[in-house]
Amino acid sequence: MGVEQKLGNMGVVTTTLENVVNWSRTNAMWPMLFGLACCAIEMMSAQAAHYDMSRFGMELMRASPRQSDLMIVAGRVSKKMGPVLRRLYDQMPEPKWVIAMGDCASCGGVFNNYAIYQGVDEVVPVDVYVAGCPPRPEALIHGVLTVYEKVKGDTFKDLAKR
Amino acid sequence: MVKTMDKKLEPIVKAMQSKFSATLEEFRAEVHLFVKPEQIVDALTLLRDEYNFELLSALTAVDYHPQSTPRFHVIYQLTSLAKNLSVQLRVPVNGDSPKVPTVTRVYAMANWRERELIDMFGIEVEGHPDPRRILMPDGTEGHPLRKDFPLGYEEPQFTFNFDEIDLRKPYAKE
Amino acid sequence: MSQIEEVSLEQFKHLVSERALTGETMLLNMGPQHPSTHGVLRLLLELDGEIVVNCIPDIGFLHTGIEKNMEAKTYQKAEVMTDRLDYMNTMGNNLAYVMAVEKLIDVDVPARAQALRVILVELQRIASHLVWLGTSGLDLAAMSMFLYCFREREQILDIFELVSGQRMMTTYIRPGGVWRDVPVEFEKAVRDFIKIFPKRIDEYETLLTKNPLFIDRMVDIGYLSKETALSYGVTGPVLRASGVDWDLRKARPYMGYEQYDFNVPIRTEGDTYARYLVRVQELRESLKIVEQALNKLPMGPVRSDNRKFVPPPRSEIGVSMESLIHHFKLWTEGFPAPKASVYSAIESPRGELGVFLEGDGGPKPLRVHMRTPSFDNLGVLSQIVKGYLVADLVAILASIDIVLGDIDR
Numbered sequence: 174m175g176v177e178q179k180l181g182n183m184g185v186v187t188t189t190l191e192n193v194v195n196w197s198r199t200n201a202m203w204p205m206l207f208g209l210a211c212c213a214i215e216m217m218s219a220q221a222a223h224y225d226m227s228r229f230g231m232e233l234m235r236a237s238p239r240q241s242d243l244m245i246v247a248g249r250v251s252k253k254m255g256p257v258l259r260r261l262y263d264q265m266p267e268p269k270w271v272i273a274m275g276d277c278a279s280c281g282g283v284f285n286n287y288a289i290y291q292g293v294d295e296v297v298p299v300d301v302y303v304a305g306c307p308p309r310p311e312a313l314i315h316g317v318l319t320v321y322e323k324v325k326g327d328t329f330k331d332l333a334k335r
Numbered sequence: 336m337v338k339t340m341d342k343k344l345e346p347i348v349k350a351m352q353s354k355f356s357a358t359l360e361e362f363r364a365e366v367h368l369f370v371k372p373e374q375i376v377d378a379l380t381l382l383r384d385e386y387n388f389e390l391l392s393a394l395t396a397v398d399y400h401p402q403s404t405p406r407f408h409v410i411y412q413l414t415s416l417a418k419n420l421s422v423q424l425r426v427p428v429n430g431d432s433p434k435v436p437t438v439t440r441v442y443a444m445a446n447w448r449e450r451e452l453i454d455m456f457g458i459e460v461e462g463h464p465d466p467r468r469i470l471m472p473d474g475t476e477g478h479p480l481r482k483d484f485p486l487g488y489e490e491p492q493f494t495f496n497f498d499e500i501d502l503r504k505p506y507a508k509e
Numbered sequence: 510m511s512q513i514e515e516v517s518l519e520q521f522k523h524l525v526s527e528r529a530l531t532g533e534t535m536l537l538n539m540g541p542q543h544p545s546t547h548g549v550l551r552l553l554l555e556l557d558g559e560i561v562v563n564c565i566p567d568i569g570f571l572h573t574g575i576e577k578n579m580e581a582k583t584y585q586k587a588e589v590m591t592d593r594l595d596y597m598n599t600m601g602n603n604l605a606y607v608m609a610v611e612k613l614i615d616v617d618v619p620a621r622a623q624a625l626r627v628i629l630v631e632l633q634r635i636a637s638h639l640v641w642l643g644t645s646g647l648d649l650a651a652m653s654m655f656l657y658c659f660r661e662r663e664q665i666l667d668i669f670e671l672v673s674g675q676r677m678m679t680t681y682i683r684p685g686g687v688w689r690d691v692p693v694e695f696e697k698a699v700r701d702f703i704k705i706f707p708k709r710i711d712e713y714e715t716l717l718t719k720n721p722l723f724i725d726r727m728v729d730i731g732y733l734s735k736e737t738a739l740s741y742g743v744t745g746p747v748l749r750a751s752g753v754d755w756d757l758r759k760a761r762p763y764m765g766y767e768q769y770d771f772n773v774p775i776r777t778e779g780d781t782y783a784r785y786l787v788r789v790q791e792l793r794e795s796l797k798i799v800e801q802a803l804n805k806l807p808m809g810p811v812r813s814d815n816r817k818f819v820p821p822p823r824s825e826i827g828v829s830m831e832s833l834i835h836h837f838k839l840w841t842e843g844f845p846a847p848k849a850s851v852y853s854a855i856e857s858p859r860g861e862l863g864v865f866l867e868g869d870g871g872p873k874p875l876r877v878h879m880r881t882p883s884f885d886n887l888g889v890l891s892q893i894v895k896g897y898l899v900a901d902l903v904a905i906l907a908s909i910d911i912v913l914g915d916i917d918r
C-alpha cells in the first residue's frame with residue numbers, strides 16, 4: 174500500500190480534515206441507479222465486465238435515492254419525468270452530486286421540442302456534464318473522475334455549506 | 336417492387352364497397368378504403384370475422400390542418416395472418432368536434448392506441464372505457480400532434496449568444 | 510417546473526376492483542424509479558396480500574415527441590430520430606424507416622447493401638436479445654448473466670463502431686443503401702463473432718435453461734393465450750411463444766430474407782419460460798442468417814445511383830459538377846416525396862415495427878407514425894399478471910422485453 178512507509182513507526186499521520194473527508198467521500202461514492210433512456214444502456218455497459226466501473230469504488234448502484242450520493246441522469250428528461258426527478262434529488266441525503274450524462278441531459282440533444290427539458294440543469298443543479306450521444310463508457314468514467322476532482326477541491330467552507 | 340393490389344384482396348374490397356360504399360385508393364400495392372365514422376365498428380367486425388383480419392397492426396391519425404372538412408384521417412391498419420394480407424381503413428373526421436366510435440370491443444389493442452388519439456390529437460373516442468391521457472402529463476394544454484400545436488423549439492446556445500440565453504435560462508436551485 | 514400531482518382514487522375507480530375502494534386491497538405504486546421496470550415505467554398495483562389483483566401501467570415518462578419532431582425535418586435528417594426510439598434496436602429502426610421512405614419514393618437498393626443490412630440488423634437482434642437476457646437474469650438474481658451477456662454485446666458494438674463510427678446511434682442504413690461500404694476488417698470481425706458465439710449461447714443455457722431455481726420462477730407464470738395475444742396486437746417473440754407462427758421475415762420477406770435458410774422458433778406454452786426459450790433459440794437462428802449472408806455477400810455498389818434521391822459518393826463530388834449540385838441540393842433542400850402514404854413493417858427483436866409515412870409533396874413528411882411493438886406488448890401486461898405474485902410480476906415484465914423509448918416515443 175505504501176502507507177506503512179509514510180507512517181514510519183509512529184502510527185500517526187497528519188493531514189487536514191478537509192483532505193480526510195474528501196478522500197473518504199470520493200472513494201466510496203454510491204451512484205443512484207437511475208436509467209432514463211439510451212444512455213442508461215451505456216451506463217450499464219460501464220458497469221459490466223468490459224469497462225468495470227467498480228475499479229473506482231462505485232460498483233454499488235443503489236436503486237434507492239436515500240442510499241446514494243451521486244445521481245447520474247442518464248438520458249432525456251421529459252416534462253412528465255421532471256418533477257419525479259426533482260423529488261428523487263430532494264430525497265438524496267447531503268452531500269450530493271449530479272452528473273448529466275449525454276447530450277439530452279446536458280442540453281436537450283437532438284430533441285429540441287415540447288416534450289423534453291432542454292438540459293436537466295433546469296430541474297436539478299448539475300456538477301459535471303458528459304457530452305456524447307450516447308457518451309462512451311470511458312467518457313462516463315471520466316465524468317465520474319471529474320466529479321472526484323471537484324470533490325477533492327472542496328474547501329472547509331464548502332463542506333460547511335453542504 | 337409490386338405495383339398492383341394483391342388478387343386475394345379483390346373480393347374483400349368488393350364486399351367493402353357494396354356493404355359500406357367504401358371508396359378505394361391504391362398506392363404502391365397498398366389498399367386504402369375510406370369509410371364513415373359510424374361504419375367503422377361494423378366494418379372492422381366484418382373484416383375480423385369473415386376475412387380473418389385477426390390483427391389490428393396500427394391505429395393512428397393524420398392531421399391535414401388547415402383543411403377542416405375533413406381535418407383528420409383516422410387510420411386502421413389491419414393484418415391477416417392466415418391469408419398474409421394487409422388492408423388500411425381510413426376514417427375522415429371533421430375539424431370541429433372530431434369524434435370516432437371506440438373499436439375496443441372488436442380489437443382490445445385499440446384501447447391504448449385510442450387513448451393516444453385522445454391525448455395527441457384531441458379526437459374524442461365515444462364509448463372508450465378509459466379515456467385518460469396516456470403520454471402527456473395530466474393537465475397539459477393542447478394536443479401535441481395537431482399541426483397547430485407548436486413544436487416548442489428553443490434557440491440553441493452558441494458562443495455568440497451564450498450570455499444572452501444564459502441569463503434567461505431557468506437554472507435549478509439546490 | 511410543475512409539481513407532482515396528487516392522484517385521487519376517483520381517477521382510477523373504473524380500473525380497480527371494488528375491494529380497493531373499501532380499503533380491503535392495497536394500492537401500491539411501483540416506479541417510475543424502480544430497478545426492475547426496465548426504464549421509467551410506472552405500475553399502479555392493486556394487491557391482495559402478495560397477489561396482484563389489478564395492474565395499471567402508466568406510461569409517458571419518456572415521451573420525447575419524436576413523431577412531431579420528425580415532421581419538422583427533411584426525410585434524410587429525420588432518420589437520426591429513429592435511432593433513439595428503440596435504443597436496443599437502432600439498426601432495425603433505421604431499416605424500418607428507410608424502407609418506408611424507399612417505398613414512398615420508389616428507390617431500389619443494390620444487392621450488397623441489402624445483404625449488409627441483413628447482417629447488421631441480425632447482429633442488432635442478437636445484441637438486443639443479449640441485453641434482454643442479461644437484465645432479466647439480473648431481475649431473477651442471476652448477476653453473472655448480466656456480465657456475460659454484456660461481454661458478447663461489446664463485441665457486436667465494436668463491429669458497429671467499425672462500420673459506422675458509433676456504438677449505438679449508428680444511422681448507418683440510409684435511404685437508397687447504406688452510408689458507405691464496410692471496411693475490410695468487417696468480415697474478420699463478424700467471422701470471429703460467429704466462431705465464438707455458439708459456445709457462449711451453450712454457456713448461457715447451461716446456466717439457465719435447466720436451472721431449477723430459474724424454472725421455478727418461469728414455468729407456468731404469466732400465461733398468455735393465443736386469442737388474447739392477437740386481440741391485443743402482441744407481436745414478436747411473445748406472440749410466437751403463444752403458438753402463433755408469424756414472423757414478418759418469413760411471411761413478407763424484405764431485404765432478401767427469402768434467400769436465407771432459417772427457422773422461426775415457436776412454442777405453444779405461452780408462459781414466461783416459453784418466451785425465454787423462443788428468444789434463446791432466436792439467437793442461434795439469427796447467427797445462422799448472419800453467417801449465410803456473410804458467405805454470400807455480393808460485391809458491387811452499396812447505394813442506389815438514383816441521383817434524384819440518393820446523394821452521390823464523396824469521391825465523385827471532386828470530379829463531377831453535377832454530383833456537387835446533387836449533393837448540395839439533397840443536403841440543403843432534401844428531396845420531394847409524393848403526396849401519398851405508405852405503411853411498411855419489419856420484424857424487430859420485439860415484434861412488428863411498422864412505419865406509417867405520409868408525404869405532402871414537399872421535402873418534409875406530413876406525418877410519421879411508428880407502430881412500435883413494445884407499446885402493444887405492454888398493453889397486454891395488465892391481463893397476464895392477474896393472480897400472480899408481485900415477485901412474478903417482475904419476471905413477467907422482463908419476459909415481455911419492453912423498451913420504454915419504444916413505448917413512449
Ligand code: SF4
Pocket residue numbers: 210211212247248249274275276277278282305306307308593
Ligand atoms: S444523449 Fe443520445 S443516447 Fe443519450 S439519452 Fe439522449 S438520445 Fe439517447
